[in-house]
Amino acid sequence: MTGGATARPGSGLYVYGVVRADTPPDLFADVRGVDPTRPVAVLAEGEVAAVVSRVSLDEFGADAIAENLRVADWVAAKVRAHDDVLGATVGRTAVVPFRFGAIYGGEESVRTMLRERADLADRLETLSGRMELGVKGYVDREQVRALLARERGVGDDAPDTGRAYMERRRLDRELEDEVRERAMRWATAGHERLAAAADDARSSPARQDEAAPSSSMMFLNGAYLVREEDAERFRTALGELAESQRADGVTYELTGPWPAYSFVGEEEEPG
Amino acid sequence: MSTRTATLAEQVTLIELVDRVLNKGVVLSGDITLSVAGVDLVYVGLRLLLTSVASLEERAAGEE
Numbered sequence: 340m341t342g343g344a345t346a347r348p349g350s351g352l353y354v355y356g357v358v359r360a361d362t363p364p365d366l367f368a369d370v371r372g373v374d375p376t377r378p379v380a381v382l383a384e385g386e387v388a389a390v391v392s393r394v395s396l397d398e399f400g401a402d403a404i405a406e407n408l409r410v411a412d413w414v415a416a417k418v419r420a421h422d423d424v425l426g427a428t429v430g431r432t433a434v435v436p437f438r439f440g441a442i443y444g445g446e447e448s449v450r451t452m453l454r455e456r457a458d459l460a461d462r463l464e465t466l467s468g469r470m471e472l473g474v475k476g477y478v479d480r481e482q483v484r485a486l487l488a489r490e491r492g493v494g495d496d497a498p499d500t501g502r503a504y505m506e507r508r509r510l511d512r513e514l515e516d517e518v519r520e521r522a523m524r525w526a527t528a529g530h531e532r533l534a535a536a537a538d539d540a541r542s543s544p545a546r547q548d549e550a551a552p553s554s555s556m557m558f559l560n561g562a563y564l565v566r567e568e569d570a571e572r573f574r575t576a577l578g579e580l581a582e583s584q585r586a587d588g589v590t591y592e593l594t595g596p597w598p599a600y601s602f603v604g605e606e607e608e609p610g
Numbered sequence: 611m612s613t614r615t616a617t618l619a620e621q622v623t624l625i626e627l628v629d630r631v632l633n634k635g636v637v638l639s640g641d642i643t644l645s646v647a648g649v650d651l652v653y654v655g656l657r658l659l660l661t662s663v664a665s666l667e668e669r670a671a672g673e674e
Binding site for chain 2: 352357361408409411414415418421422435437438439440441452543594601604
């Protein structure tokens with residue numbers, strides 16, 4: 340990663356993703372790229388085109404980027420810019436999103452990449468007229484605890500007998516297992532139900548959302564590729580799912596539409 | 611120091627963004643001048659989220 344033969348001064352081309360060659364460049368006229376001072380351009384080769392903008396190697400060179408990736412505000416700003424550019428295509432034309440940080444030496448190397456990746460045109464075809472919607476499912480531990488207590492007849496009052504005390508203890512011990520078990524069941528059932536209303540579906544490992552209230556636990560982190568004309572049907576399916584589980588302390592959150600980030604990866608993340 | 615005044619909703623959006631932009635998408639090899647291939651972007655994302663959550667908590671504490 341240090342200087343040497345690969346160090347080139349000047350600038351490079353940052354590639355956000357690939358669109359159809361006939362995509363009008365003014366689609367990106369209002370968005371700012373990872374370098375806000377440079378315009379976003381469309382570089383066509385054959386049937387496809389790369390969405391690019393020029394970046395300075397002072398900021399994106401190998402050494403510089405390694406440094407900058409340690410700066411939270413820098414990463415946050417660049418991640419947002421990357422998504423803003425790709426987001427300009429949502430509802431307008433299909434895009435194959437690239438992962439953050441694909442930077443090429445110049446136009447010719449971008450064109451070479453486009454020629455070599457014959458699969459890009461096919462991928463665009465698959466994504467055409469479709470959008471990615473994100474659904475996250477959360478369960479409220481406190482609510483599950485209350486439900487469990489009611490099911491078992493464990494009262495909320497201070498335990499006045501040894502038996503009541505033991506029951507309360509047992510409930511506390513078993514709560515985590517019970518929440519996990521229910522969460523797994525809901526994750527499978529919910530994902531299946533939503534996938535049935537979509538063209539394609541991916542489930543990522545549920546992650547603890549640090550920004551969420553502490554008693555809330557994520558059990559579903561799904562992405563769904565939905566045809567534009569099926570969007571309402573998908574929302575209805577989600578609404579029904581949420582309604583049917585409301586009493587269980589379950590809530591769902593819908594995000595997007597997103598560029599189809601989750602449906603272009605070469606490999607599945609393990610887990 | 612950050613001068614951003616991010617709201618909780620913005621933080622959640624950032625998590626969603628990081629999940630996608632850093633962890634997903636087509637990964638290319640080849641004639642990439644400055645590949646970030648040597649950098650674990652998933653780790654970068656996690657670190658970013660921890661930082662942003664810490665700043666969120668700081669602010670929440672400040673408001674109390």
